[in-house]
Amino acid sequence: MGMNEVCSWLKEHDRFAVMGHVSPDGDSYGSTLAMCMALRNAGKQAFVLADPVPHLYAFLPGQDMICRLENCPFEPEAVIHLDIASPDRAAYALAKPLPSLLIDHHQTNAGFDDVMLIDASASSAGEILMRLFEHAGAAIDRDMAACLFTSISTDTGSFQFSNTTAETMRYIGVLIDTGLDISRLSTLIFRRRTLARTRLTGEVLTDMFVSEDGKITVGSISLSMMEKYGAVHADTETIVNYLVEVEGVCMAALLEEGEDSVKVSLRSNEGYNAAEVAVSFGGGGHMLAAGATLHDTTLASAEEMVKKALRKAVG
Ligand code: 5GP
Numbered sequence: 001m002g003m004n005e006v007c008s009w010l011k012e013h014d015r016f017a018v019m020g021h022v023s024p025d026g027d028s029y030g031s032t033l034a035m036c037m038a039l040r041n042a043g044k045q046a047f048v049l050a051d052p053v054p055h056l057y058a059f060l061p062g063q064d065m066i067c068r069l070e071n072c073p074f075e076p077e078a079v080i081h082l083d084i085a086s087p088d089r090a091a092y093a094l095a096k097p098l099p100s101l102l103i104d105h106h107q108t109n110a111g112f113d114d115v116m117l118i119d120a121s122a123s124s125a126g127e128i129l130m131r132l133f134e135h136a137g138a139a140i141d142r143d144m145a146a147c148l149f150t151s152i153s154t155d156t157g158s159f160q161f162s163n164t165t166a167e168t169m170r171y172i173g174v175l176i177d178t179g180l181d182i183s184r185l186s187t188l189i190f191r192r193r194t195l196a197r198t199r200l201t202g203e204v205l206t207d208m209f210v211s212e213d214g215k216i217t218v219g220s221i222s223l224s225m226m227e228k229y230g231a232v233h234a235d236t237e238t239i240v241n242y243l244v245e246v247e248g249v250c251m252a253a254l255l256e257e258g259e260d261s262v263k264v265s266l267r268s269n270e271g272y273n274a275a276e277v278a279v280s281f282g283g284g285g286h287m288l289a290a291g292a293t294l295h296d297t298t299l300a301s302a303e304e305m306v307k308k309a310l311r312k313a314v315g
Pocket residue numbers: 025085086089106264265266282283284285286289290291292293
């Protein structure tokens with residue numbers, strides 16, 4: 001579906017709920033906040049359904065627009081899903097179905113809303129939003145720019161992943177033109193971490209599994225490790241990158257124990273498809289970064305399953 005259809009769908013409605021995915025990351029928070037700001041700038045009512053922003057993204061503007069399902073400021077009549085690969089990944093399930101719009105960039109997305117804008121060539125949901133805003137002639141203010149920069153810079157690994165295109169960088173230029181201090185934001189996102197996150201990273205890397213041929217690495221985070229360091233989920237987000245950056249590694253996994261599930265983050269280097277492995281576990285994602293959530297399993301048995309799957313994928 002095209003931009004025109006999305007624009008007319010947006011014009012047709014007035015009271016929006018905007019949401020991202022469970023275990024929200026920079027793209028999820030950044031794109032939902034930017035969308036909500038754009039809707040409000042256009043005279044619409046909108047809020048973001050999400051958990052409160054974690055410490056890592058504490059600098060994000062517009063956090064007062066965020067609420068949980070139980071304390072929404074009004075009854076929405078339409079819902080916008082951003083950065084959500086499949087319906088089970090939505091941050092919230094609404095009590096009754098509403099007219100819906102999906103904007104996403106996951107190659108595994110089969111589509112699940114009334115109106116959809118899915119483009120796997122876009123670096124991030126934030127980048128698709130910038131195209132939409134450009135198409136609609138919607139102005140981007142500095143607060144929106146901070147959110148969109150967070151979206152795009154986190155999903156491109158600070159513009160180092162292969163999903164960074166000339167178009168991505170052209171949009172970053174647009175954000176800089178709003179007066180945004182990208183050096184300050186990049187420092188906060190990529191070059192500052194809590195002591196808890198630093199120490200947790202150290203323990204995961206010290207104890208990681210490395211296959212005999214050195215092509216596979218697997219790290220694990222138990223609930224007790226999280227407790228030991230006083231860490232939260234956002235503290236675990238980038239640890240998997242260290243695992244896949246070990247010389248000679250083709251594919252890496254980070255397992256994070258939850259209360260009743262195990263979250264698997266998969267990363268691969270060029271030539272290996274992490275999304276395929278994720279899909280085999282009922283998850284999804286992109287070629288080089290994918291994930292899945294395993295239920296009815298322990299951390300130890302999940303480790304074994306994941307090691308086997310990686311062995312098969314890497315050969
Ligand atoms: P991360 O490892 O950073 O959580 O996720 C990497 C990519 O895989 C993201 O694009 C994310 O949307 C996708 N992903 C992570 N976990 C899941 C999951 O449980 N199910 C699906 N379908 N995709 C996931």
